[in-house]
Amino acid sequence: MKSANNILARIRTATQIKSHLPVEKSEAEKNVLEGVKAAMPKDSVGLWQQFRTELEKVAGEFYEVKSNSDLAELLAQVIEKSNFNSLALDGNADALEIASRAAINLAALEIIDVTTLAAEERRERLSNANLALLSAPYAIADIGSIVLFPNEMTSVLAHLLPECVMIIIRQDQMVANLGELFAQVPAERAKSMLLVTGPSRTADIEKILILGAHGPKRLIVAMYKK
Amino acid sequence: MELTPTKIKAYVKNALLDGNLKTAVDRATQTALTKRQDKVDHMPYWEDLRHAAHAAKREVMEHLDRYLEEFEKNCQKNGIQVHWAETAEEARAIIYQLIQDNNVKSIVKSKSLTTEELHLNHFLIERGIETLETDLGEYIVQLLDQIPSHLTAPALHLTRKDIARIFQEKLGVDYTEEPTELAAIARSQLRRKFLAADMGISGVNFAIADAGAVTIVENEANAALTISVPKIHVAVMGIEKLIPRLQDLSIFLRLLGPSATGQKASSYVHIVSGPSPASRKEGPEQVHVVILDNGRSKILADPQLRELLFCIRCGACLNVCPIYQQVGGHSYGWVYMGPIGATLIPSYLGTKAGKYAPYLSSLCGACFEICPVRINIPHHLVKLRNDIVNDGHSLLLERLGISVWAFLAKHPLFYRFATWFPGKLQQLLPKGKSFPGPGWSPNQRPLPAFDSRGFRKRLKELERKKAI
Numbered sequence: 001m002k003s004a005n006n007i008l009a010r011i012r013t014a015t016q017i018k019s020h021l022p023v024e025k026s027e028a029e030k031n032v033l034e035g036v037k038a039a040m041p042k043d044s045v046g047l048w049q050q051f052r053t054e055l056e057k058v059a060g061e062f063y064e065v066k067s068n069s070d071l072a073e074l075l076a077q078v079i080e081k082s083n084f085n086s087l088a089l090d091g092n093a094d095a096l097e098i099a100s101r102a103a104i105n106l107a108a109l110e111i112i113d114v115t116t117l118a119a120e121e122r123r124e125r126l127s128n129a130n131l132a133l134l135s136a137p138y139a140i141a142d143i144g145s146i147v148l149f150p151n152e153m154t155s156v157l158a159h160l161l162p163e164c165v166m167i168i169i170r171q172d173q174m175v176a177n178l179g180e181l182f183a184q185v186p187a188e189r190a191k192s193m194l195l196v197t198g199p200s201r202t203a204d205i206e207k208i209l210i211l212g213a214h215g216p217k218r219l220i221v222a223m224y225k226k
Numbered sequence: 227m228e229l230t231p232t233k234i235k236a237y238v239k240n241a242l243l244d245g246n247l248k249t250a251v252d253r254a255t256q257t258a259l260t261k262r263q264d265k266v267d268h269m270p271y272w273e274d275l276r277h278a279a280h281a282a283k284r285e286v287m288e289h290l291d292r293y294l295e296e297f298e299k300n301c302q303k304n305g306i307q308v309h310w311a312e313t314a315e316e317a318r319a320i321i322y323q324l325i326q327d328n329n330v331k332s333i334v335k336s337k338s339l340t341t342e343e344l345h346l347n348h349f350l351i352e353r354g355i356e357t358l359e360t361d362l363g364e365y366i367v368q369l370l371d372q373i374p375s376h377l378t379a380p381a382l383h384l385t386r387k388d389i390a391r392i393f394q395e396k397l398g399v400d401y402t403e404e405p406t407e408l409a410a411i412a413r414s415q416l417r418r419k420f421l422a423a424d425m426g427i428s429g430v431n432f433a434i435a436d437a438g439a440v441t442i443v444e445n446e447a448n449a450a451l452t453i454s455v456p457k458i459h460v461a462v463m464g465i466e467k468l469i470p471r472l473q474d475l476s477i478f479l480r481l482l483g484p485s486a487t488g489q490k491a492s493s494y495v496h497i498v499s500g501p502s503p504a505s506r507k508e509g510p511e512q513v514h515v516v517i518l519d520n521g522r523s524k525i526l527a528d529p530q531l532r533e534l535l536f537c538i539r540c541g542a543c544l545n546v547c548p549i550y551q552q553v554g555g556h557s558y559g560w561v562y563m564g565p566i567g568a569t570l571i572p573s574y575l576g577t578k579a580g581k582y583a584p585y586l587s588s589l590c591g592a593c594f595e596i597c598p599v600r601i602n603i604p605h606h607l608v609k610l611r612n613d614i615v616n617d618g619h620s621l622l623l624e625r626l627g628i629s630v631w632a633f634l635a636k637h638p639l640f641y642r643f644a645t646w647f648p649g650k651l652q653q654l655l656p657k658g659k660s661f662p663g664p665g666w667s668p669n670q671r672p673l674p675a676f677d678s679r680g681f682r683k684r685l686k687e688l689e690r691k692k693a694i
Contacts, residue, residue, distance in 0.1 A: 004310040010519070015288055015289065024277050032274045036271070058493070117507075150509060178475065190472060190497070191438070195491075198493055205386055205409065213362055214413055
């Protein structure tokens with residue numbers, strides 16, 4: 001408490017001195033909002049097309065699906081093509097159904113339901129999982145991002161530890177930009193948030209882009225179109 | 227390896243002779259600049275963004291006490307434990323107390339130059355606490371016992387060969403120069419550490435006053451694991467990291483991505499406002515924020531230099547600076563480098579220790595043009611140079627030189643002689659040669675040839691020619 005008071009007292013004294021700084025453009029924020037609005041796609045098709053473009057720019061993969069059986073087929077293809085043998089789920093009922101359907105023809109597939117695991121085992125199993133099938137409440141079109149609210153989720157680590165993550169989102173969950181998201185989601189919810197944009201990456205070695213630094217190497221978004 | 231800004235001249239000399247460094251720095255800075263320009267070209271409102279960001283930071287700095295109190299109150303409502311540290315020593319003590327209270331044996335850290343400023347790692351390692359940097363660049367640099375050489379690309383000064391050698395030496399792995407293999411080695415080494423760590427320490431990119439939350443921005447997911455796996459998360463922030471509202475992130479994130487790495491958006495943006503609910507089986511049980519002064523309130527007290535506190539640590543000024551491009555980050559001798567570092571070194575460490583730093587600049591102004599928060603760095607560098615001279619720390623030779631020139635300027639006859647004489651003296655030199663440069667070294671460029679006619683004579687000649 002003493003340190004807090006000392007620091008605040010010093011700050012109060014300091015800020016009594018008026019700044020010698022240039023006067024700023026007062027309509028700057030307004031201009032930004034207008035500029036961002038002008039660049040927004042005009043309809044929901046435009047929005048998810050923009051999302052797809054942005055996602056693919058950051059090495060994300062995008063598929064459009066129309067039904068659970070579509071999704072199951074996509075899942076099976078991804079698993080077979082990449083030779084995956086373990087799939088993690090976070091307790092979502094739909095995902096479980098889709099995974100079961102996909103697994104019918106995939107004998108060697110191990111399905112891990114994290115809700116049945118204690119904390120430490122969960123971390124180990126997720127770390128060794130090839131793929132996780134998950135969902136997200138929102139997506140942001142202008143940056144190709146997935147929006148998660150960790151405090152509401154069974155498992156955030158399912159999004160971070162496996163090698164490959166497949167996230168299901170619905171077309172009507174797309175928002176244009178972060179500003180729109182903040183307008184739709186109350187602050188109480190938004191203040192505990194994780195935005196995921198593509199797979200994890202680093203360029204720390206000679207500025208060469210490498211995917212899968214400490215998090216997933218691959219991020220697949222399956223968009224449910226009505 | 228302990229660097230100090232008082233040895234800047236020696237570091238610069240070494241850096242200029244290091245061809246590998248130049249190649250590495252060029253590659254890193256040019257990539258970032260090209261990618262940034264591409265993003266900026268698609269944002270016609272870029273200048274407005276910069277103005278809006280400056281205004282938001284100015285609003286916070288001019289009422290910093292109020293915003294800090296709001297931030298603390300909201301953090302506490304959210305279940306974050308807030309600590310205040312006046313000095314680096316106090317910050318270290320606070321963190322060490324948390325470590326002892328919670329029986330912490332191993333720590334993972336995500337990138338935080340603020341913790342470098344505190345010399346936190348050495349302090350903890352000396353006390354037997356395993357403290358591991360997890361950002362790939364910082365991990366590599368830690369293995370070398372160095373400090374980062376760039377704000378956002380810590381290992382920018384190293385080649386793949388350097389990294390291959392360090393990994394082989396320190397980790398006992400087979401030698402490989404292949405970057406994807408090197409990254410994979412680091413991934414598997416650090417994955418084990420993440421899963422076993424008792425505490426995660428991160429920095430803070432933006433602290434949000436109205437939400438009582440901290441924002442952490444990254445690409446590797448190392449910060450994600452640092453703050454989500456261990457039971458305790460400690461976030462360290464300077465008092466200047468505040469922004470007023472959650473929605474201000476729209477402005478700052480749009481500026482940060484392109485400025486820092488030339489990306490539209492970073493891979494992960496974390497907004498953290500407290501420990502995980504008990505019902506979840508994941509996430510931290512405790513979240514602590516350490517609010518640090520350590521000289522910032524002193525900078526705040528200067529009505530001009532307080533603008534330095536607006537810095538969002540993007541590193542754009544480093545990338546565009548012609549000096550940084552030649553000498554790299556270690557030449558500055560402190561944790562903050564490049565143009566912003568050149569202002570912060572004397573501001574934090576005083577004009578004596580910082581007497582060289584503001585001169586690592588040609589005052590070209592590129593840093594001001596590129597700064598996403600419009601910090602007028604050249605303006606501040608000039609003021610700091612004034613401070614250094616007024617405090618009596620300018621170089622003796624420089625003071626002598628200025629005195630001589632001042633004498634000549636006040637005595638026109640002597641001035642005329644002084645401008646006439648070198649030209650005459652030059653005639654004694656062999657044809658085509660000139661005097662050696664100020665360094666008196668045979669490797670440096672010689673001075674240009676003097677024209678003994680001087681300005682006034684030449685002007686008369688030109689006017690005569692024109693009249694004909």
